[in-house]
Amino acid sequence: MIKFLLQGLLRDKSRSHLPIMVVAVGVMLSVFMHAYITGIMNDTIEMNAAFSYGHVKVLTKGYADNMSQFPNDMALDNTDVLVANLKKQLPNIEWVERIQFGGLIDVPNDKGETVAQGPVIGIGIDLFGKETTETKRLRIHESMVEGRMPSKPSEILVSNDFAKKLGIQMGNTVTLMASTMYGGMAYQNFVVVGTVSFGVQVLDRGTIIADIQDVRDALDMDNASGEILGFFSQGYYSDKEADKAKSIFYAQQDNVSIQDEFTPILLTFREQGDMGTFVDLSHSMGAIITFVFIIAMSIVLWNAGLLGGIRRYGEFGVRLAMGETKHHVFASLLYESFFVGIIGSIIGTAFGLLFAWLLQEYGLDMSDEMKGSSMMMPTVLKARITMADYYIGFIPGIFSTLLGAALAGIGIYKRKTSQLFKELEA
């Protein structure tokens, strides 16, 4: 009997080829979309983590309360000890110190007269450390537009757009005006040796990147850091790792008796900004895509099934006349569609993975299309194939064929047996 059904299925192209193609295309799109959106979301998460939030971040409670204003008067003190402790406590996390600050850049002429001025956001990172991972993390080499990397103290990078606006040439000395950790005014000269463009407007509007030691000197932040960012050795953010880190971090802090606004706290990526919503969204993406494709494909297959089914009422009539039950005919329809669903899903998953892989390996440069974006999003779109992509397509693939066939097959029950013949005799 199964052989009989399969023979019918394989020989009747409208019964197998079309539905298999529909399923394959739908599954391919679901798999590809899933990998693609996972890629975008993960890249976005990683980019935000790299530039601002870390996978986890250690900072003072007071700093955390006004994080967006970089309140360096609330910065962490004695960070050499703190970092050493963190490294011991949580060795699977890479810890890097950062100072972010706001200020004004003054571009003087040869005589020291101001030619141009503009507000900047500064990031002090470890630029010169022998084993620094920061330049790679921030993709500074890839983002260079002009000039070269800073190679000694007092050399900085500025956003390319900002440099153009202010007429800064490579080698120019500029003056940073900012407030020190203690609230005084800070003036520090820097030499601009290169420009960068990250392709993200928030970063390209006016950012300077300096070595953290230079920033400490400028802002009177000896052995202090605004933030200590932690990055997981697995290379990507996960709530599980973050929660683990958090509990280990606080387990030790229980011993500390005085807790005030200078007490270091640990924030996970999702606890900062709107990142929690974003992480949640990235998790539900698979479910959302699967759901959308189940609905869409079911409707297509239902209609295909209806057409095929009506065409087949004659066949059903004969089979019923020969003594098959309606249940059996209906079940055989479901078997057929299950088979179609499996085959279509396999083909679709293969193609979906192939296209996702191409996008994962080669990426799609969208920097022109994304000009002016205010969200920190990567400009090179890359898919990311995860385990889920190997099976996620089967859910809409099989579910929608079954649903489509079931809906179309209800006609068998709705019609009287003798009526099925009427339609076939006509």
Next chain:
Amino acid sequence: MNNDIIINIQQLVKRFPIGKGEFTALKGITTSFRKGEFAGLIGPSGSGKTTLLNIIGSLDMPSEGEVTVLDVSVGSLTAKQAALLRKEKLGFIFQSYNLLQVHTVFENVEFPLLLLHYNASERKKMVMEALDWVGLTDKAQSKPSQLSGGECQRVAIARAMVKKPVLVLADEPTANLDATNSHTILRTMEKLNKELQTTFIFATHDEKVISYLHRKVFLDDGYIVKDEWVKND
């Protein structure tokens, strides 16, 4: 011919709902058929031939009255029991053959045997025997689309006969056939009727079919108007 009654119909009424009202297609039919009959329901279009045949074949249910086929009451059968009756005891032949187009002649004839769970070698033997009855052993691997109308109807006869049913119901089996083919398939059925004692009931208004019948049951407007025995051997 023996006198076993295999179909007994008492005061059969069949009504169909039409819109809000209903239409009475059979208005009180009482008759019976015995094993081995070669009988026909004859009458003008709309007289109720197909309706009566469908009820005998348990494809449709009586509205009133009692219809007993092979000792079971059609009116009280569940869908499953009706399917079982059809599967084991009945064969159908239709005006438009209704062969499964994607399957070969062999597979079409084999299908009823699949439902009855015969094993492969039994099936092969029985299918080839049935194709032999209708003279189509050489077409076993053909598709219905490669056959003439007459050949298709002979395949349909083989399919109806392969399980050696007690009763074969044939609704206008010659309507799509020319005279030569009509006579061929009628002679085939006549032969099977004699050799296997299979009961045949036709619904027809084709003179060629009528000339072969041993019994003619005339229907008009839902009533039996005449019941005539032609030959009695």
